[in-house]
Every structure is written in structure tokens, then in C-alpha cells.
Amino acid sequence: MLGVVIWTDADDSKAIIRCEDHGELAFLSQPAKVESGAEKLDQGDLIQFDLEEHRNLRMAHNPRKIEQQYCGDIKAVMESAVKVQAEAMPNLPPKNSKLLNFTRAKQRNTLGSVGSAA
Template sequence: MQDQMFGVVLWADASDSKAVIWCEDHGNLAYYTAAEQNLHDCLDLDAGDLIQFDLREERDVRRARNLRRVDAGFAPAIVHELKTRGPAKTAPTGNVVSFPEARRAS
């Protein structure tokens, strides 16, 4: 299965060209490695970048391919926000951090 998805980079390693991406559907995280990208299409990703990508599910792993940066620095505090919220102590939706709609490109 392959779908297009928006996501925010949670972690990126420029030296290894790898990234972990939080997907807009709040499902499992997606993983990116430059080995899955065209050599000329590699991006320098940073935590907080909004990207659009093709999502492919392989067994129990979601893989991101064909990344396109939509907005660099879209959510610079996202990692901090997720760390400080921790597990929900109230309703099941109490731990959801929404993607900001105002800056998301169509």
C-alpha cells in the first residue's frame, strides 16, 4: 500500500541521511533513509520541517519515499511539545498535538 501523506520531522541525522517522521494521520511513525531516495533528490532535513511524501507500509514498518519539503521550520517546538505532554491522563484524545493548519500548504 502506498499513499501520499504530510508529516513533521521529529528526528533527522544529516550524516546518515535518515529521519523519523510523525504522520498527519497520527498512526505509526514513518522512517526515511536516503537509500530509498534518488541520489539527486536527497534533502537536508531538520526536526520541525513539514514534508509531503509517499508512504509505503512493509510488514510492520512505515517507509517514507519521494520527500518534498513543504515548509522548513514549520513546527520547531514539536519535539519539546511531545516530550512535555507525556501520556494522556484524561480523555484518550488528551495527548494529541494537532498539525497547525494555518501554515500547511495545499
């Protein structure tokens, strides 16, 4: 499967990927100690990966970078999408300035056991 990295957390070696099939997002969580030859993934990179589905989650494995900064303007695109949504649906509650705020989820450790019981 091919996909574009839309969010990364380098400290935890995690990423969220928009997949070529336009299905659900895929989640990547690599071991804390990745191999020395492993490439660092950044927002906007085009990658190829193996995909596994666990219940209703899509998990990416074995990522291989195809092109660095393939979609270098992904942050601007996402910010624009938020503005368009706010204009189209003015009755939605206002969002904070962060597009993807995973801090609360990380603090609650809600994603910590993803895929542990298949």
C-alpha cells in the first residue's frame, strides 16, 4: 500500500498515514529502538508499507520511504480544510488552533494497547 504521512511523533516513532485507497487512516507504531538503517518519516513523505487490519484499525508495518516531502504542503492543505469546514458548518463548536491534538489521548494512554488482543 502507498500513503502520505500526515502526522508524526518522532519521540514515540509513531505516524498517521492517509492511504492510497482512500479508506480509513493507517497507524504506524515502530519499536522504540528502530534499526540503525531505518529512515525517519516526516509529515508529507510518500511511503510504501504493509497493511494489517485489527478489528476496525488499520496498522502499517515495514514502512519504506518512496519520496521525501512528496506532499510538502500537507499542513497548509489540512489548515485550509479546517477553514472550509468551519465556513460550511458554522454551527460546529470552535476547534482549538491545533489540527491534530493527541496530547490528551497520549496522557490517557488510550492508544497504548492498540492491537495487543487480535
